[in-house]
Amino acid sequence: MNRTIKRWTLSQRPDATPTTDCFELVDFELPPLEANQVRIKTHYFSVDPGMRGRLSGDSYAAALPLGAVIESAGIGEIIETSSERFVVGDMVMGGLGWSQGVVQIDRGLQKLDPALFDDKVRITASIGVMGVPGLTAWFGLQDLGRPKQGETLLVSSAAGPVGATAGQIGKSLGLKVVGIAGGTEKCAYVDSLGFDAVIDYKAQKTQSQLIQAIQGACPDGVDIYFDNVGADMLDAAISAMRPHGRIVVSGQIAEYNRPDPHGIRNVTNFITHRLNMAGLVVYDYAKQFPEAQAAIAGLIRRDQLIYSEDISNGIDGAPEAFIGLFSGQNHGRRLIRV
Ligand SMILES: NC(=O)c1ccc[n+]([C@@H]2O[C@H](COP(=O)([O-])OP(=O)(O)OC[C@H]3O[C@@H](n4cnc5c(N)ncnc54)[C@H](OP(=O)(O)O)[C@@H]3O)[C@@H](O)[C@H]2O)c1
Numbered sequence: 001m002n003r004t005i006k007r008w009t010l011s012q013r014p015d016a017t018p019t020t021d022c023f024e025l026v027d028f029e030l031p032p033l034e035a036n037q038v039r040i041k042t043h044y045f046s047v048d049p050g051m052r053g054r055l056s057g058d059s060y061a062a063a064l065p066l067g068a069v070i071e072s073a074g075i076g077e078i079i080e081t082s083s084e085r086f087v088v089g090d091m092v093m094g095g096l097g098w099s100q101g102v103v104q105i106d107r108g109l110q111k112l113d114p115a116l117f118d119d120k121v122r123i124t125a126s127i128g129v130m131g132v133p134g135l136t137a138w139f140g141l142q143d144l145g146r147p148k149q150g151e152t153l154l155v156s157s158a159a160g161p162v163g164a165t166a167g168q169i170g171k172s173l174g175l176k177v178v179g180i181a182g183g184t185e186k187c188a189y190v191d192s193l194g195f196d197a198v199i200d201y202k203a204q205k206t207q208s209q210l211i212q213a214i215q216g217a218c219p220d221g222v223d224i225y226f227d228n229v230g231a232d233m234l235d236a237a238i239s240a241m242r243p244h245g246r247i248v249v250s251g252q253i254a255e256y257n258r259p260d261p262h263g264i265r266n267v268t269n270f271i272t273h274r275l276n277m278a279g280l281v282v283y284d285y286a287k288q289f290p291e292a293q294a295a296i297a298g299l300i301r302r303d304q305l306i307y308s309e310d311i312s313n314g315i316d317g318a319p320e321a322f323i324g325l326f327s328g329q330n331h332g333r334r335l336i337r338v
Contacts, residue, residue: 004029007099008070008318013056017257017326022055023070023319030103039080039103042096042338044311046073046127047322052256060281069097070318073127075112076101086111093126098318100338121297122309128333129300129307130293133161136250136282138292141166141226142173143285144248144278149174151223154214154240156233158195159186161307161333162250165296166226167195168305175224178217180233182328189331193306201233210236224248230255231262238266241275249279257326308332 004027011024033039051071053059064071074096078086083106086092094109096102110126117123121130128134140162141147153170157163158179170177171194178197179190187198197217204210214222214236221242227234230252238247255261269275285292299305310332312321318336325334 005100006315007097008315009067010055010064010070011066013066014052014257015056015259018052018055018319018323020319020323025316028099030101033080033082033103036083036106037081037103038078038083038086038092038106038109039101040076040092040096040109041079041101042074042076042099043091044075044124044127044335044337045096045098045318046131047098047318047325047334047336048072048132049251049253049256049325050132051322052326060283069099070322071095071097073131074099075123075127081106091123093131098315098336100315116297121300124309124311124333124335125297125300125307126293127335128161128309129165129305130296132282133333134165134296134307135285135289135292136162136280137165137169137226138296139282139285139288140248140250140280141169141224144280145224145226145246147173147175147224150176152176152178152218152220152242153224153226154178154180154218154222154237155195155226155228156180156201156237157228157251157253158190158198159332160228160330163226163228164190164193164332165305165307166250168193169299170224170226171195172299172304176218178214178222180214180229186328186331189308207232207236211239214240221245226250227252229253231258235265238264238269238275241269241273243273245273245275247275247277249277253326309335311335311337313337 012022054064078090091112092109153175159181179195182202190198199213225237228251231254
């Protein structure tokens, strides 16, 4: 790998849906190694909807400074090391960013044992179904959703990596699972994952049609709503919640590009139905990640969890891949093969 690498930086703060001119591809000279550092050649990195907030301001973490590399999960190979923790050739996972390579301290990296990966549990799963999206589904559903066998789980953006995983974990726990996704192709995919019913929200022309569709698919009401979307879809789900229902706020993608939030309208239902709503930041569960990753790998190996990846080649297309998340272009976990 050359000392000079390409990486994407933030050049302008978006105030609505991001455009490609918010990002700049720059050449960067990686420095020589200091003590306890490694040089990593990036093989894959992710584009994540959750990064949207930090492009404009403070979010679950501080705003990304202008000129900074866009942060993301990545998989890379150690090509030079002054650390005792790693040898040349080790594969690692960490926050490598939208970059062809990085020199960094040897902390905050997870060594990936090649023996743990094969055709079923692919190495890319470590930044997908066994990484942030899968872990969000795992902890959001189990810790905040508090599922009980036989309950009804409703999941929005059910064809996405978080939603598809949450729904399948729900099935493995004995829940009735209903997904919401956009368009016939994505709904067919969600159906193929074993969900009990799927709602195509794009085929519902009005808010009352969306509410009717949810009530039709969940005739006993919704016990757990796993929300990846927010806005009108959240309002529709609230109107279908059963007493003592739990709303897990995983993501609010329909809000991320709005200058003024849509907000929640059906607040009175929280009183009448004793509803509970809670948000999570998956990193709060970091100490429990290894156990959850092993359990997720087990579900995959037992064919109880299918995951889909949407991988494109080349660092140049990263901004388009990211922007496409907000118009439903991704089919599964969107990664860039560098
Ligand atoms: N809390 C945490 O710690 C945490 C961690 C990771 C991710 N998240 C959040 O979890 C959510 C899901 O993430 P993901 O990685 O699995 O991505 P994802 O669900 O694949 O996100 C992209 C998808 O969102 C849907 N979408 C986009 N704009 C929409 C809109 N206005 N209305 C309805 N649907 C819309 C589209 O699917 P359709 O084609 O079906 O519309 C699109 O393909 C995101 O909101 C993300 O921010 C939270």
